[in-house]
Amino acid sequence: MVDAHFFNDEPFLNDEGPDLLGREQYAQHAVELLGRVRAQTETGVLALIGPWGSGKSSVLGKVIRLLQSRDGHDTWLIAELNPWLYSDLESLTAALFSEIRAALPKGERWSEVRQKIGGFGQAISPLGKLTALAGLDSEGLIQAFSNRISGDTSASAAKRKAEDALRQADQPVLVVMDDLDRLTPDELLLVFKLVRLVGHLPNVYYLISFDEQTLLDVLQRSDLVGNSEARARDFLEKIIQVRLDLPAFRERDAAAMSTRALNAILDSHGLSMSPGEERRFSEAYFRHLQDRLQTPRAVKRYFGQADATLGSLAGNVDLVDFLIVTFLRTNEPGVYRLLQRHRAELTGTSIDLARHRSTQQPGERAERWRSRLRGAGAAEERIDGVLHLLALLFPTVQKDLGNGGDTKAAAQRRGIGSPDYFDRYMVFGVPDDDLPEAAFDQALSQMAANVPGEEADELLLRLREDTHRITRRIEQRRSTGSQVPAAVLLTAMADAYGQLSAEPEMMGLVSGDMSLQFLARDLLNDLPPERRPEVLAAMASTPDGALLATRTLHRATTPDNDSTEHVQTTEDWALQARDAVAEQITQHLTPATGRPAEELSQMDTDLIWMWRYSAPESLRLWLLQRLDNGWEPLPLLGKLIRPATRPFPLIDDNVLAGLDAMFSLDILYTRLDPVLQSSHSPADSHQASILQALREHRPTTG
Incomplete structure (x- = not known):
């Protein structure tokens, strides 16, 4: 595949590739027409006419190369004149003759022709203009003035x-x-005066190019034509003998050029499209993008922007999402800026999103987006198309239009609709607080091979600081069938469990440790059953790890909608894992047995609560032994039961179920009976509140 030349204003693709638009054939037609015009008239003006960006400059370049390649009598001399550089007729005239002289061969045969043309230019040019163009010094200026006085100064004779x-x-x-259409009205009239009057010379022909409608608009702003398109057209007809209308840029041409440009980008970045990506991009292109890519320049500009910014994003974003976002950034910059302002709503992380959805119908939500697009500068006739492009990118917008939207699929493809990947599309790279996909995969490979590496260290650091995103990305790897080192990750997660610093998500309802727990459950289920006990035991080797291991075992063996206090399964692996984790918890709590119950740490009480999930029978025996050996029940409860936060009660049904699993409520009330019956309230207000709550929940029998 020949690479596309995106970053110049030359022909769209280099000459080594196929002539997708038939420009070579059309240039050949123009050359043949020039020959016919020359056979019929000494001089003439031909106009290459087409919209901006349609490839006029490309055709002119091909015409020049074809003419220059001819030999003998058919050889044309080429003079290229840029009228933008000159603001008055005298300068423009001198420049014309200067360019014609420069185009003539340097041989002796042409010396007289060059002299006569120079003499004509000198005769009609003021000395000041001639001096500026020729670069004469003071002595040369005096000589030029003398020559004009003493010689034949008649412009007609010259x-x-x-x-x-x-x-x-x-x-x-x-x-x-x-590009005559880019001149001002006065400049344009100067050019036409030059072409039709001053430069009307034998064997001198003119090939000019412009966008017709733009040129007519410019002429209508001049005093000569006035605000009349009919007069402007009549004026053009007097100037131009032959029109060369550039062939229309058909949909087939646009599609062929876009396909070749896209393939060039894919090749240069070492990428390819899956069948699903091809379908998604085809839908976006033929339904929305194609209408805006109506000229070769528009195609080149769009894919040039894509090529310029793909760089470090290759492999780190969804390619189709990237191409659609690039289209919006190139053609609808106001809409592109709108995305950042509504990031939370577009990615489904807005606190107000659920409220809006519950109070508005899909039609109302769609109209809200249309209003935003108008405010962002989208033309009215394009609003629905832009809105549907947003729906291809964001599941939330798809839902606002009344259709289903798969948020999980957006995350799996690293789409902009995922909060984990949105920022990559805004900063044209992977932000510093993110981990590139290649580094992420390398980290998993290092962990699987038990080989130390910077990538693995970085992943574990981010697991503590950016828990939600890292766990989701690991889940994405699992869901797509990628190999994930489950056992190593579980051990690493257990080591990091007590050091999580990520802020809660989902309106504060999902903490970092919850995200870690759900991932740990899935990873444990990925392991063969016979490996699970040893991995859970390894996780429980530290107090923090024991907490995660117990929660993981409980979630893996208890249905999500089951509030069972402890593991109910009778599978061999689960029974082995329960005993292994309980043994580790016992070892972690051994130092606490030598201290009074009042001196239990927060970790100690957390381990006691977690123990009930895995092996409540052994926990109950252990606690009763501690009570028999000196721990007081009320101070122990003061540590186990945390102070209530309004409006939640200090002891509810869940707390009672936990106490029953740990002590048996009958035994607990029997042990506490003396203080429950006592009329003296404990000095510790928290313990007093616990006693009062227990009195209120005490069974009437038993």
């Missing part, structure tokens, strides 16, 4: 001499002038 010389040379000269 013109006749130039005409005779050009006829005798019998060599056609083509003066090429591009």
Whole structure:
């Protein structure tokens, strides 16, 4: 695949590739037409007409190369004149003759022709203009003035001499002038005056190019034509003898050029599209993008922007999402800026999103987006198309239009609709607080091979600081069938469990440790059953790890909608894991047995609560032994039961169920009976509140 040249204003693709638009054939037609015009008239003006960006400059370049490749009598001399550089007729005229002279061959045969043409230009140019163009010093200026006084100063005579010389040379000269539609009205009239009057010379032909409607608009702003399109067209007809209308840029042409440009980008970045990505991009292109890519320049500009910013994003974003976002950034910059302002709503992380959805119908939500797009500068006739492009990117917008939207699929493909990947599309790279996909995969490979590496260290650091995103990305790897080192990750997660610093998500309802727990459950289920006990035991080797191991075992063996206090399964692996984790918890709590219950740490009480999930029978026996050996029940409860936060009660049904699993409520109330019956309230207010709550929940029998 020949690479596309995106970053210049030359022909869209280089000459080594296929002529997708038939421009070579059209240039050949223009050359043949020039020959026919030359056979019928001494001079003439031809106009290459087409919209901006349609490839006029490309065709002009091909015409020039074809003419220059001819030999002998058919050889054309080429003079390219840029009228933008000159603001008055005198300067423009001198420049014309200067360019014509420069185009003539340097041989002796042409010296007289060059002299006569220079004499004509000198005769009609003021000395000041001539001096500026020729770069004369003061001595040269005096000599030029002297020559003009003493010689034949008649412009008509000078013109006749130039005409005779050009006829005798019998060599056609083509003066090429591009982009006349970008001149001001006064500048444009100067060019036409030059072409039709001053520069009307034998064997000198003109090929000019412009966008017709733009040129007519410019002419209508001039005093000569006035605000009349009909007069402007009549004026053009007097100037131009032959029109060369550039062939229309068909949908087939746009599709072929876009396909070749896309393939060039994919090749240069070492990428390819899956069938699913091809379907998604085809839908976006033929339904929405194609209408905006109506000229070769528009195609080149769009894919040039994509090529310029893909760089470090290759492999780190969804390619189709990237191409759609690039289209919006290129053609709808206001809409592109709108995305950042509504990031939370677009990615489904807005606190107000659920409220809006519950109070508004899909039609109302869609109209809200249309209003935003108008405010962002989208033209009215394009609003629905832009809105549907947003729906291809964001599941939330898809839902607002009344259709289903798969948020999980957006995350799996690293789409902009995922909060984990949105920022990559805004900063044209992977932010510093993110981990590139290659580094992420390398970290998992290092962990699987038990090989130390910077990537693995970075992943574990981010697991503590950016828990939600890292766990989701690991889940994405699992869901797509990628190999994930479950056992190593579980051990690493257990080591990091007590050091999580990520802020809660989902309106504060999902903490970092909850995200870790759900991932740990899935990873444990990925392991063969016979490996699970040893991995859970390894996780429980530290107090923090024991907490995660117990929660993981409980979630893996208890249905999500089951509030069972402890493991109910009878599978061998689960029974082995329960005993192994309980043994580790016992070891972690051994130092606490030598201290009073009042001196239990927060970790100690957390381990006691977690123990009930795995092996409540052994926990109950252990606690009763502690009570028999000196721990007081009320101070122990003061540590186990945390102070209530309004409006939640200090002891509810869940707390009672936990106490029953740990002590048996009958035994607990029997042990506490003396203080429950006592009329003296404990000095510790928290313990007093616990006693009062227990009195209120005490069974009437038993």
